Amino acid sequence: MTSDGNGAKRGLLERLAEGPVICAEGYLFELESRGYLQAGGFVPEVVLEFPEAVSQLHREFVRAGSDVVEALTYYGHREKLRLIGKEDLLEPLNRNALAIAKDVANEADGEPALLAGNICNTNLYVLDDSKTDAVIRAMFEEQVGWAVEGGADMIIAETFSYTAEALIALDVIKQTGLPAVVTMGLHREHVTREGHSAADSCKMLEDAGADVVGLNCMRGPATLLPFVKQVREAVSCHVAALPVPFRTTEAEPTFQSLRDPACNCIPGDRPFPVALDPMTCNRYEIGEFAKEAYDAGVRYLGICCGNAPHHTRQMAEALGRRPPASRFSPDMSKHFAFGTDESLLAENTQYVDKL
Numbered sequence: 001m002t003s004d005g006n007g008a009k010r011g012l013l014e015r016l017a018e019g020p021v022i023c024a025e026g027y028l029f030e031l032e033s034r035g036y037l038q039a040g041g042f043v044p045e046v047v048l049e050f051p052e053a054v055s056q057l058h059r060e061f062v063r064a065g066s067d068v069v070e071a072l073t074y075y076g077h078r079e080k081l082r083l084i085g086k087e088d089l090l091e092p093l094n095r096n097a098l099a100i101a102k103d104v105a106n107e108a109d110g111e112p113a114l115l116a117g118n119i120c121n122t123n124l125y126v127l128d129d130s131k132t133d134a135v136i137r138a139m140f141e142e143q144v145g146w147a148v149e150g151g152a153d154m155i156i157a158e159t160f161s162y163t164a165e166a167l168i169a170l171d172v173i174k175q176t177g178l179p180a181v182v183t184m185g186l187h188r189e190h191v192t193r194e195g196h197s198a199a200d201s202c203k204m205l206e207d208a209g210a211d212v213v214g215l216n217c218m219r220g221p222a223t224l225l226p227f228v229k230q231v232r233e234a235v236s237c238h239v240a241a242l243p244v245p246f247r248t249t250e251a252e253p254t255f256q257s258l259r260d261p262a263c264n265c266i267p268g269d270r271p272f273p274v275a276l277d278p279m280t281c282n283r284y285e286i287g288e289f290a291k292e293a294y295d296a297g298v299r300y301l302g303i304c305c306g307n308a309p310h311h312t313r314q315m316a317e318a319l320g321r322r323p324p325a326s327r328f329s330p331d332m333s334k335h336f337a338f339g340t341d342e343s344l345l346a347e348n349t350q351y352v353d354k355l
C-alpha cells in the first residue's frame, strides 16, 4: 500500500518479515484517565470533541516506538452509537478518527508509521443466529469501507469473544485486499464463548486468510503468554500478543476479575476498569514480557487497555529499538543520592539507606 507520507513505506507484512512490529493500543483507557472519555460506554466521541487529545496520544505512542497508528474507532461502531443515542455521529466519528491517525502516521521524520483501521466486537453476536450475522457484517462493512477511504494500510479486528464473529470481520477485511490482523480476547474460561481453544480459534482464522492472528486485551502478560505460545505452535502465520498491563493471576486471569484486597472503597469492590492502578505492571515487567514473547516466535507485539507510553517504550527497548522517547529513558547516574557521578556529595550518596 502507498501513503501520502514522505519516502518509502513498507507494508505490515514486509516489516514482519524483517523483525518485530509494535502496535500500541489502549486508547480508551488512557484517554479516560486523561479526562476525555467516559468509562462504561467507552465510546470514542473524543475524536470529534477533542481531536488534539487523540493526536497527542497517537504521537506519544509513535515516539515511544509504536510502528502502527491505530485509528480510534474501537467501539465507534453503529451499536455503541445507538446505545448513546448518537448514530448520526457514526460516519463523522470514523472519518475523523482515520484522518487524525493518518496525519500522525505521516509526521515521522523517516519512514511513516502504518495506519491501521480498526473494528472490534459488536456485542450483538448471538451463537447460531444468522439474523445477527447480517447486522454485524453490515456494521463491519461500513467501518472497513471508511478505513479504506481513509487510507488505511491494514485493518485490525480485535477483542472478539466468538471465533464466528471474528471470521465475519475477517471476511469483510479480506474483500479489501488489505492485511488483516485478527485477535481474540480470552476470558476467564480460557476458551472462546463458543468453546474453542485459543489455538483452534486462531488456526481457523489463519485458514480463513488472516495475516496475523493472536490474542489481545483481557489478560495480563502472565495469563496471556501461555495461550499465545499455544497459538504459536498451532499456526504458521504471524502471531500477535497484546496483553493488558496488569498483574493477572491464575485465580484472577483477566482484568475484569482482578480484586484489590488492600482497598475497601472501590464501588462494587471491582477494580475494573478505573481502579486497577495498584495491579499495573511496571515498565520492566512489560520489557520482560516482550522478550519472552519474541523469543517464543511472536513478532506482532503491543499492549492493550492500560498501556501508557512508558510501557510501549520499554517494549521497544526490550526488542532492541531506541525510539525517540528513549532519549529520556532513566539514567540514575546523576541522581543526587543514588547516582554515581563523581561530583555528587558524599553527604548525600552515603545517605541512601535512610531515604
Ligand SMILES: [Zn+2]
Pocket: 026, 216, 217, 218, 244, 304, 305
Ligand atoms: Zn484492551
